Amino acid sequence: MSTVATPARQASGGINTKLVNRIVIYGLLALFALFYLMPLFVMLVTSFKTMDEIQNGNMLALPKAPTFDPWLKAWGETCVGLTCAGIKGYFWNSIKMVVPAVLISTMLGALNGYVLTKWRFRGATLVFGLMLFACFIPFQSVLLPMATILGSVGRFGVTLQNSVGTSFGLGNSTVNLVFVHVVYGIGFTTLFFRNYYEAFPTELIKAAQVDGASFFQIFRRIMLPNSMPIFVVTVIYQFTNIWNDFLFASAYAGTGDAMPMTVALNNVVNTSTGVVEYNVNMAAAMIAALPTLIVYVVAGRYFVRGLMAGAVKG
Amino acid sequence: MAFLEIDGLKKRFGNVEILKGIDVELEKGGFLVLVGPSGCGKSTLLNTIAGLEQITEGEIRVDGRAINDLHPSKRDIAMVFQSYALYPNMTVAGNISFGMEMRGVPAGERQKAIDKVAKVLQIGHLLQRKPSQLSGGQRQRVAMGRALVRDPKLFLFDEPLSNLDAKLRVDMRIEIKRLHATTGTTIVYVTHDQIEAMTLATKIAVMRDGEVQQFGTPAEIYNNPANLFVADFMGSPAMNLIPATIATSGNALSVVLQREAREPITLPMANAPAGLSAFQGKPIIFGVRPEALTDPEGAERNASNIATADLHIEVVEPAGSDTFAVTNLGGKGVVARLRADANIQPGTSTPLAFNLTKAVFFDPATENRIR
Numbered sequence: 257m258s259t260v261a262t263p264a265r266q267a268s269g270g271i272n273t274k275l276v277n278r279i280v281i282y283g284l285l286a287l288f289a290l291f292y293l294m295p296l297f298v299m300l301v302t303s304f305k306t307m308d309e310i311q312n313g314n315m316l317a318l319p320k321a322p323t324f325d326p327w328l329k330a331w332g333e334t335c336v337g338l339t340c341a342g343i344k345g346y347f348w349n350s351i352k353m354v355v356p357a358v359l360i361s362t363m364l365g366a367l368n369g370y371v372l373t374k375w376r377f378r379g380a381t382l383v384f385g386l387m388l389f390a391c392f393i394p395f396q397s398v399l400l401p402m403a404t405i406l407g408s409v410g411r412f413g414v415t416l417q418n419s420v421g422t423s424f425g426l427g428n429s430t431v432n433l434v435f436v437h438v439v440y441g442i443g444f445t446t447l448f449f450r451n452y453y454e455a456f457p458t459e460l461i462k463a464a465q466v467d468g469a470s471f472f473q474i475f476r477r478i479m480l481p482n483s484m485p486i487f488v489v490t491v492i493y494q495f496t497n498i499w500n501d502f503l504f505a506s507a508y509a510g511t512g513d514a515m516p517m518t519v520a521l522n523n524v525v526n527t528s529t530g531v532v533e534y535n536v537n538m539a540a541a542m543i544a545a546l547p548t549l550i551v552y553v554v555a556g557r558y559f560v561r562g563l564m565a566g567a568v569k570g
Numbered sequence: 571m572a573f574l575e576i577d578g579l580k581k582r583f584g585n586v587e588i589l590k591g592i593d594v595e596l597e598k599g600g601f602l603v604l605v606g607p608s609g610c611g612k613s614t615l616l617n618t619i620a621g622l623e624q625i626t627e628g629e630i631r632v633d634g635r636a637i638n639d640l641h642p643s644k645r646d647i648a649m650v651f652q653s654y655a656l657y658p659n660m661t662v663a664g665n666i667s668f669g670m671e672m673r674g675v676p677a678g679e680r681q682k683a684i685d686k687v688a689k690v691l692q693i694g695h696l697l698q699r700k701p702s703q704l705s706g707g708q709r710q711r712v713a714m715g716r717a718l719v720r721d722p723k724l725f726l727f728d729e730p731l732s733n734l735d736a737k738l739r740v741d742m743r744i745e746i747k748r749l750h751a752t753t754g755t756t757i758v759y760v761t762h763d764q765i766e767a768m769t770l771a772t773k774i775a776v777m778r779d780g781e782v783q784q785f786g787t788p789a790e791i792y793n794n795p796a797n798l799f800v801a802d803f804m805g806s807p808a809m810n811l812i813p814a815t816i817a818t819s820g821n822a823l824s825v826v827l828q829r830e831a832r833e834p835i836t837l838p839m840a841n842a843p844a845g846l847s848a849f850q851g852k853p854i855i856f857g858v859r860p861e862a863l864t865d866p867e868g869a870e871r872n873a874s875n876i877a878t879a880d881l882h883i884e885v886v887e888p889a890g891s892d893t894f895a896v897t898n899l900g901g902k903g904v905v906a907r908l909r910a911d912a913n914i915q916p917g918t919s920t921p922l923a924f925n926l927t928k929a930v931f932f933d934p935a936t937e938n939r940i941r
Contacts, residue, residue, distance in 0.1 A: 459655035462622050463716075467669035468643030477668075481659035 303538035326535035346520035357437040358494045365445020373453040390443030429514030452486035573598035579628035590780040605767040606777035648717035649726040656701040663697040687719045727759040798937040813900040814856040837877040845940040855932040860907035862925035869923040
């Protein structure tokens with residue numbers, strides 16, 4: 257009997273310890289989650305309150321009479337610097353900058369990853385190492401050199417404008433930002449795609465070569481359709497980074513028509529005239545944060561694993 | 571002139587020579603198997619024929635035309651890969667017709683070709699599925715279909731059966747053989763499995779360390795191995811390679827085999843190869859296949875040179891179709907192959923017959939055959 261009883265006692269003791277562990281773990285997790293979500297909650301409730309309620313009420317209280325007015329005002333009327341037409345223009349500025357920057361940097365990263373793994377050349381590892389190094393360069397150190405380069409490019413654009421009649425977008429602040437983000441993003445996107453393609457079966461490329469597919473046909477027909485998971489990861493990463501970037505945006509498009517959302521938001525909040533409209537500020541901040549959230553929600557659904565199942569032996 | 575000719579092919583990666591001068595040729599409709607242990611260069615050789623690896627020296631000709639500088643797609647070859655390499659994003663039909671699509675074959679013709687191949691391989695019901703929805707054997711068929719649909723001059727198979735389980739492997743082996751017989755295509759096939767090599771090939775090239783050890787028909791390779799490596803590698807169970815010495819009795823040579831705790835066995839050689847007389851009193855390796863060492867009743871009746879000796883049986887392995895008996899000669903375990911119903915007990919002494927017409931001899935220093 258004793259041989260049976262001993263493990264049973266240990267088991268019941270084990271269950272108790274397990275339960276305590278669970279409670280501690282989940283308790284801590286809940287606490288941290290609460291701590292993390294609190295600012296979001298305050299932002300959200302504040303954006304639906306009137307100014308009276310904000311000035312006289314509790315910060316954590318739910319709005320007594322929820323109103324969309326602060327959102328509408330933030331979108332269409334609030335003052336950014338001296339112009340009072342809301343943040344909608346700057347929102348589209350950001351979209352116009354982010355979408356090409358994300359797509360170009362992702363495609364270049366995919367192409368780099370493809371070449372670095374499937375068309376290895378002498379020094380491929382060194383090239384990859386240098387690109388990896390680009391990931392570790394702090395933003396601040398490229399600010400001034402990049403400004404010089406963009407200045408030269410802008411002057412060249414003016415020359416083109418005078419001689420040919422079009423600057424081909426050279427010197428345009430949005431184009432400048434796209435260029436900066438693409439250059440800065442290639443290191444990361446290459447890293448993502450190279451590591452993904454490293455595990456991609458090389459026999460598929462050989463088979464496609466025997467089938468007569470060219471370099472780009474293999475890329476388009478074989479590599480890209482099987483890259484969905486890493487594609488989504490890269491797009492989420494790049495979109496979030498570029499959308500949220502403030503440093504480059506304020507340095508190269510801090511004034512004028514091409515000003516992106518992040519800089520505009522800062523100008524809304526830092527405005528020195530009149531009362532500080534917390535509800536409008538919060539609504540503007542929420543609008544600024546929405547696209548990244550949407551990208552997570554939408555793209556996350558395509559974050560499907562196991563697309564490669566069945567390619568090789570199973 | 572042979573259909574496939576490989577002339578003095580060398581392949582170097584930096585200073586490392588992977589293929590050290592390969593000379594092989596194959597007639598039209600032949601089935602060449604490249605066999606050898608892993609790392610012997612057989613897959614590299616196949617890749618150079620396919621054009622997936624560049625060669626350093628030499629020439630590869632198909633049907634009289636040098637192909638070694640052509641792009642893989644221009645060589646008129648088709649290849650079946652070890653992992654099948656099916657495109658996971660395409661259906662079976664898409665996989666089979668991808669090559670035609672790349673060559674700009676019109677859709678109608680593509681469909682006809684797909685249907686024809688699907689009929690031959692009986693995969694018609696799978697055409698709209700993705701590779702991930704197929705079993706291993708079905709994937710294998712699709713991979714073969716992708717090769718067949720091109721109707722190429724040369725088929726290349728890179729260990730196509732090594733990912734299948736044992737039973738399916740035998741089935742697919744027979745299927746490949748049947749396919750070869752009915753279509754009459756020329757095939758180069760890489761494997762490390764010597765049974766696949768024996769059963770499929772019309773010609774075998776046994777490779778080691780980037781060199782062809784022996785090139786010949788399966789029967790030549792099996793019965794007349796050129797050296798110790800080929801003798802040991804081909805055949806299952808492997809050939810018994812027993813250290814022995816050569817003695818002279820009268821004017822005939824005889825082989826002396828050491829036995830444990832008993833006087834040595836002397837086997838008189840009636841038809842010793844000419845080269846053997848130079849080894850009188852010297853050590854040699856005596857090679858005899860398990861089926862040439864059997865019970866006297868089961869020995870080949872018309873063999874001209876049979877010698878019988880009493881041997882101490884250590885282990886008996888009944889395998890169903892045969893019974894294998896293990897004895898000890900020259901300090902090595904020696905396997906004899908007996909009839910299934912042979913009455914033999916471990917721990918006893920039994921007379922066994924050596925079929926010396928099938929025996930081969932090797933020089934232990936050079937490992938080459940003594941002829």
